[in-house]
Amino acid sequence: MATAASLARTGIEVVPTGAALGAEVRGVDLRTVDAAEFDRILAAWHEHSVLLFRGQGLSPDDLIAFSRRFGELDHAPIQENGRRFVEGRPELYVVSNVLGADGQPIGSLGNGEAVWHTDMSYLPRPPKASMLYALEIPPAGGDTHFASMHAAYETLPSALKARARGLMVKHDGTYNSGGFVRAGVTPTDDPRQAPGHLHPLVCTHPDTGRSMLYLGRRRMAYIDGLDLAESEALLDELWSYATRPEICWKNQWRVGDLVLWDNRCTMHRRDPFDAAARRVMHRTQVKGEAPPMA
Template structure:
């Protein structure tokens, strides 16, 4: 299906922050190869893309997402459900309760702390998309931080120190602090489930250096005493989550945000639990483990 007009009509408007751009003039239900090339190049350049005013079915969302690669199936939610009936690629992020009194989605109305999606896996996903169906009148903003900018701004001695080190990425809890299904809880980072990844990685498509931190809880650096590991991680996290390298998105219904899971971290503000927030997410499988 063709696009409604030439790709020259597409406008990529940077946020002015260390990452992020709004892509205007695009209907994501009608993306051909030429338009996708423009979108993909903008994504690599800005790490996070915003598309406003979309009107997507779950099938539309899945079809656009698949242009970036094979999709992951949605993880098991806290209520034991895995996915939308007939749509295993769709993960619902919501605080809404269904007619049966059970949550229709995951993560509730609380804060979601800084993290990279599913970095505890040997081969984490490369991209995520979040599509807004219902949003609260206040709160629930999503913040993104550039791990390219975080690395580039490291002081020289700290930059030298982190090269060659690996961090363990914990798989015990999700970003809302909920215990993952089937996991026995532990707060000892040396024994918790997870996977080692380099602290400094190269982006597999652009070659740019970046920090790869994942999430702070239960993280540790291989080969260091726990107190030294904690001190170094605290220093890196303080540096990598500074407002100067982040951008905050205030949602409207019909917004779709696409982010590079390899080169960014994100978090969510809490919101009034009496308000409704319904988002549908897809996730693109990683094609290689994070590499130095």
């Protein structure tokens, strides 16, 4: 473990965004991160939840190697058009609207809006972190927004905080963030019958001990034990706090950007962009080490 003195000597500069979350990390090449630099990055990630590294020149293997510093990696998920990953590297998920020479998409999620969500929260043990690396970006649109679930919880009125504690929310597994039905799932209009998993509505971050809302996504969510109308009303009230502009930050992408976010305490969404423009991103996902805990 690096000492405070060695951390100060790394040359890394952490510049907070000024928003409720997020910081830019400067002065580091992610291809050659040493132990002291990684400790500095890890501490900044725990403090700010989302980190931006600009001007990186990462090969697929470089991105995988840096991502593995945070834990074991998931394979690319099966999305609306199957499993899209870099050939020979199943950990490297391709997010893109581009069509290949065969006329088939090279990636997933197209060019539409991706609604507010937490990655794969419908699983019993969701991933703890995700990274997205920009290879090609459109001239406008496609920006990614992040919301702090620590700040969302902290800004709840006291009575609403008390009501939320101890409740369990069902995280729906019917639709992905682009609104597409997941492979093998038959949609239903009743969130109580939809596939998914129950998690605490208020969780404790395993590394920092801070409390946070854990909402996942709004569509087809259900609060266990309530009648449907009461669940819908409570979720609407919670969501009215969860994505307020004052607890959000947006990254306007540049080629060479890598963004790392803590999937346990943030939500994110994507703006739509012109279907005729090209957007090619590589994403990795770090496996969760434990289920979300109250």
